[in-house]
Amino acid sequence: MESRRRFLQTAGALLGALLMPAGSRGAERLERRIPKTGEALPAVGLGTWQVFDVAGDAKELAEAKETLRVFVDSGGRVVDSSPMYGSSEQVTGQLAAELSVRPKLFVATKVWTSGKQPGIRQMEDSMRRLRVERLDLMQVHNLVDVQTHLTTLRDWKAAGRIRYLGITHYHSGAHAELGKLVSKGDIDFLQVNYSLVEPEAGRRLLGAAAGAGTAVIVNRPFAEGAMFRRVKGRALPDWAKEAGCASWAQFFLKWILAEPAVTCVIPGTRNPRHVADNLGTLSGPLPDAALRRRMAEHFDSL
Numbered sequence: 001m002e003s004r005r006r007f008l009q010t011a012g013a014l015l016g017a018l019l020m021p022a023g024s025r026g027a028e029r030l031e032r033r034i035p036k037t038g039e040a041l042p043a044v045g046l047g048t049w050q051v052f053d054v055a056g057d058a059k060e061l062a063e064a065k066e067t068l069r070v071f072v073d074s075g076g077r078v079v080d081s082s083p084m085y086g087s088s089e090q091v092t093g094q095l096a097a098e099l100s101v102r103p104k105l106f107v108a109t110k111v112w113t114s115g116k117q118p119g120i121r122q123m124e125d126s127m128r129r130l131r132v133e134r135l136d137l138m139q140v141h142n143l144v145d146v147q148t149h150l151t152t153l154r155d156w157k158a159a160g161r162i163r164y165l166g167i168t169h170y171h172s173g174a175h176a177e178l179g180k181l182v183s184k185g186d187i188d189f190l191q192v193n194y195s196l197v198e199p200e201a202g203r204r205l206l207g208a209a210a211g212a213g214t215a216v217i218v219n220r221p222f223a224e225g226a227m228f229r230r231v232k233g234r235a236l237p238d239w240a241k242e243a244g245c246a247s248w249a250q251f252f253l254k255w256i257l258a259e260p261a262v263t264c265v266i267p268g269t270r271n272p273r274h275v276a277d278n279l280g281t282l283s284g285p286l287p288d289a290a291l292r293r294r295m296a297e298h299f300d301s302l
């Protein structure tokens with residue numbers, strides 16, 4: 001009886017998820033559902049590369065703490081780290097504990113080494129530094145020794161040590177391999193670069209992810225900040241208000257989120273004003289296809 005009840009609950013949750021539009025708005029904030037489970041996530045998260053690698057500097061640590069506080073207060077949940085990011089995992093774990101926000105976060109990190117046992121050791125160290133017993137999402141960073149780690153991650157998921165498994169890369173040269181792995185069907189999350197200056201994933205990869213029921217996290221949404229240099233000193237066009245954009249950051253993020261295959265975008269910042277700006281993208285309208293094309297044409301003309 002119990003297993004039948006569980007089956008019906010799971011089937012009901014999945015049916016509900018399928019019936020929801022790919023992108024939908026809660027009362028206040030834009031959320032997207034993880035295709036494999038129907039779990040909803042706020043569509044803007046926080047990247048920690050470089051910006052949270054601040055363990056040795058009290059001033060920068062305080063900035064990171066205020067950024068995480070504003071992030072959670074503004075409805076953010078997804079935080080992405082990696083053992084490659086210096087002290088970022090340790091700082092994220094420490095600040096989440098100090099702010100008592102750990103239960104609100106959806107914590108993602110990565111494995112970035114070769115070999116089964118080194119991978120296991122690294123993932124256990126990451127979980128200790130992040131102060132989690134069960135990780136929301138573990139991703140194979142830049143496809144390093146991907147088959148070895150996916151085998152471990154499947155076992156860890158079955159044992160309940162992680163909730164979701166994923167793969168990441170930051171460069172279009174890896175999109176073909178990412179697409180092949182995603183098409184096999186058991187990848188919960190794909191993390192990949194996608195932006196107005198790096199739009200390649202939109203050609204095939206995001207469609208492959210949608211077809212395979214794989215959630216998509218977008219990294220490098222501002223091409224590491226380079227996009228702000230292109231618009232420096234330029235006002236937003238008036239028509240950008242139709243898409244609910246109050247800043248260039250929101251213009252860039254809304255262009256990304258108008259693609260329904262995208263589950264969450266993770267801009268990196270240690271600036272509380274910037275994180276509030278980025279989370280502001282969760283409210284207001286998204287551009288339709290025509291407006292999205294206009295946004296791309298305008299940005300290309302600058």
Ligand SMILES: NC(=O)c1ccc[n+]([C@@H]2O[C@H](COP(=O)([O-])OP(=O)(O)OC[C@H]3O[C@@H](n4cnc5c(N)ncnc54)[C@H](OP(=O)(O)O)[C@@H]3O)[C@@H](O)[C@H]2O)c1
Nearest residue numbers: 047048049168170219220221222223224225249267268269
């Ligand atoms: N292979 C991988 O798995 C991989 C590769 C790359 C990135 N990632 C993940 O993706 C995250 C994001 O990528 P990224 O950090 O490389 O680049 P990004 O998010 O495209 O750009 C970060 C830069 O944008 C600036 N910024 C952020 N919000 C802003 C705002 N509202 N207004 C003005 N400037 C703003 C930041 O400066 P301030 O600090 O001054 O705000 C920072 O210099 C990383 O942190 C990491 O978690 C993963």
